[in-house]
Each structure stands twice: as C-alpha cells, then as structure tokens.
Amino acid sequence: MDAARHQETVRREFGKQARHFAEAGLTLSNEDYLRWMVDVLAPAPHWQVLDVATGTGHLARALAPRVRRVTAVDLTPAMLAEGRRLAGEAGLTNVAFAEGAAERLPCGDATFDLVATRFSLHHMLDPRGAVGEMARVARPGGVVAVIDLVSPDDPALAARYNEVERRRDPSHMRALTLAELTATLEAAGLTISQTLTRDVEAIVERWLEMTHAPPDARRTIVEALTAELAGGPPTGMRPFRRDGELRFLHAWAILLGRR
Amino acid sequence: MIDDELKAILVCPACKGDLRFEETRIICPACRKAYPIRDGIPVMLIDEAQPWSPSA
Numbered sequence: 403m404d405a406a407r408h409q410e411t412v413r414r415e416f417g418k419q420a421r422h423f424a425e426a427g428l429t430l431s432n433e434d435y436l437r438w439m440v441d442v443l444a445p446a447p448h449w450q451v452l453d454v455a456t457g458t459g460h461l462a463r464a465l466a467p468r469v470r471r472v473t474a475v476d477l478t479p480a481m482l483a484e485g486r487r488l489a490g491e492a493g494l495t496n497v498a499f500a501e502g503a504a505e506r507l508p509c510g511d512a513t514f515d516l517v518a519t520r521f522s523l524h525h526m527l528d529p530r531g532a533v534g535e536m537a538r539v540a541r542p543g544g545v546v547a548v549i550d551l552v553s554p555d556d557p558a559l560a561a562r563y564n565e566v567e568r569r570r571d572p573s574h575m576r577a578l579t580l581a582e583l584t585a586t587l588e589a590a591g592l593t594i595s596q597t598l599t600r601d602v603e604a605i606v607e608r609w610l611e612m613t614h615a616p617p618d619a620r621r622t623i624v625e626a627l628t629a630e631l632a633g634g635p636p637t638g639m640r641p642f643r644r645d646g647e648l649r650f651l652h653a654w655a656i657l658l659g660r661r
Numbered sequence: 662m663i664d665d666e667l668k669a670i671l672v673c674p675a676c677k678g679d680l681r682f683e684e685t686r687i688i689c690p691a692c693r694k695a696y697p698i699r700d701g702i703p704v705m706l707i708d709e710a711q712p713w714s715p716s717a
Contacts, residue, residue, distance in 0.1 A: 406708070409708075471666060473667065473670055475705075477706075479699065479700070479702065479704075482702055483700060483702070486701075486702070498663075498664060498666065498667040498670075499702055500667065500671065500702060500703045500704075500705055501699075501702055501703065501704040501705060501706060501709075502674060502705040502706065503674065503706060503707075506674040506675070506706075506707060507674065508671050508672055508673065508674040508703075508705030509670055509671065509672060510670070510672045510677060511677070513670060
C-alpha cells in the first residue's frame with residue numbers, strides 16, 4: 403500500500419471516529435487507564451511535551467495539568483478540532499494543536515523533555531521512521547514513550563490477530579510484538595528504561611462500535627471469537643464471556659526509552 | 662491565531678528550517694513552500710503546502 407493512500411485511509415477512519423472518540427465510558431478511553439499511563443510517564447512540572455498522533459488529545463489533555471506545555475500533533479483535522487474543543491472545555495490553556503505527520507514531525511531537534519505516542523504505531527506504514535523522528539525531537543536525557551497494542555509473539559497467531567484488528571479498522575496496519583517494539587526504540591538510538599505490559603478487558607460490541615465497523619466485519623469477528631470459544635482456531639484475541647457479553651483481552655504495552 | 666510558544670516549536674517538516682508566520686499561512690523560505698493555517702490550526706504537511714516565491 404502506498405503512503406498517500408494509507409494516509410487517506412487513516413484520515414477517513416479517524417474522521418468517522420472523531421466524535422465518538424471523545425465519549426466517556428468506553429473501555430479504551432477510560433480515565434483509569436489514562437491515569438495509569440500518566441503515572442508511568444511520571445511527568446515533571448517544567449516539562450515541555452510532544453504528543454504524536456494525538457487523536458483528540460486524550461493523552462495530551464491528561465498530561466497538560468502536570469507539565470508546562472503540551473504540543474499535540476495529528477494527521478486528521480477532525481480529531482484536532484475535537485481535541486481543541488475538549489481542551490477548551492477543560493480550561494486547559496497550555497495545549498497547542500498542529501496538523502502533522504509522525505514520520506515528518508514539524509519540530510526542531512532536541513526540543514522536548516517527553517515525546518509520547520499512544521495507540522498510533524499500529525496505524526503506521528513506517529513505525530521505525532516515526533520513532534526515529536520522536537527520538538530526534540527529544541532532548542538528550544529526555545524520554546520517548548510508546549504506548550501501543552502488542553501482537554502475540556507467535557507469527558501465525560500475530561497474523562490472525564492483526565487480521566481481526568484490520569477488519570474492525572481498515573487503518574490498522576500491524577501491531578508489533580513486544581520484541582519488535584523494543585527493537586524499534588533501540589533502532590532509534592534510545593536506551594529502554596522501562597517496559598510495562600497490561601491486559602485490558604474489552605467488550606466486543608463496544609469495541610466494534612468505536613470504529614463504526616461495518617455489519618459484515620462485525621459478524622465475521624463475532625463469529626471467529628465465538629468459534630474460538632467453542633474450541634475452534636485461536637484468533638490471538640483471547641475471547642471469553644462474562645456477564646453474558648462476549649469480551650476479549652487486549653494486550654497493551656508502555657515502553658520508555660531514554661535519549 | 663498561533664501563539665508564540667507554538668511558533669517557537671514549529672519548523673518546516675521537510676527541511677526542519679525556520680519558518681515565517683503570516684496571518685493565514687506559514688512560509689518556509691528555504692523550501693519555498695507555504696503551509697496553510699486552517700481553522701486556526703497550522704497544517705504542517707508537505708503534501709498540503711503551496712509553492713511560494715519570495716516576490717509573492
């Protein structure tokens with residue numbers, strides 16, 4: 403897939419999601435998880451922060467009260483507009499939004515104390531290029547933080563897992579394994595200072611609703627997960643049923659690299 | 662309106678050089694490109710930049 407076409411897919415899919423993204427209550431935008439992320443990032447009040455592929459600025463807005471300033475960059479104008487509205491609503495005055503590509507950041511070298519990105523790498527054609535750019539704009543001694551989905555280690559299972567994710571969201575390219583995420587940071591010259599993983603429970607119906615997945619994709623995914631529960635082939639999604647609802651475990655990781 | 666702190670952070674995404682800020686666009690004199698400002702948000706994408714010449 404060429405870069406321009408993928409960029410168009412990302413913008414279209416996130417354009418659809420912009421409004422929904424800001425709604426409270428979905429497992430994936432849960433305040434608790436954001437608080438967990440911010441605590442792991444352990445920001446200092448004087449920090450200058452860059453949030454790459456910010457979306458509607460979930461992480462940027464969560465960090466803003468604890469740092470001096472956050473610059474939030476994303477590819478999709480609808481997401482940025484929604485992020486700015488929510489930042490205004492929250493009375494945040496130290497977040498600035500700009501449209502930009504992770505692989506070509508519009509920021510100078512060695513500028514930020516923290517450069518973070520949350521749930522973005524799996525959308526990218528060139529995650530190494532993006533993390534390389536993040537390392538470039540981090541100041542020496544600064545932190546680059548990658549928060550993302552983690553693919554199963556087994557290649558066949560990873561392929562099936564990513565296929566499910568892609569059906570739900572055509573802008574999903576590929577979630578990396580933990581080893582690949584580590585190698586991506588190291589290739590950017592970063593020294594890994596912390597790696598955390600966490601299994602997060604998601605309700606399938608809500609998770610499908612978030613991306614407005616088309617009916618046939620929903621049906622295929624639900625069928626595959628149900629079949630796995632009945633002893634069929636594994637999807638890499640780790641499905642289970644609780645309170646009458648089909649659920650699965652999403653693997654998340656936070657990797658911190660020091661420049 | 663782009664505030665001064667953001668102006669201090671932004672560079673050209675292509676050459677990483679300094680920019681000149683105008684009311685409705687952002688100029689990279691080195692690349693001879695003009696990046697649009699839409700709805701108050703700077704659009705720092707190389708594909709979206711217009712050609713610019715010093716005489717304009």
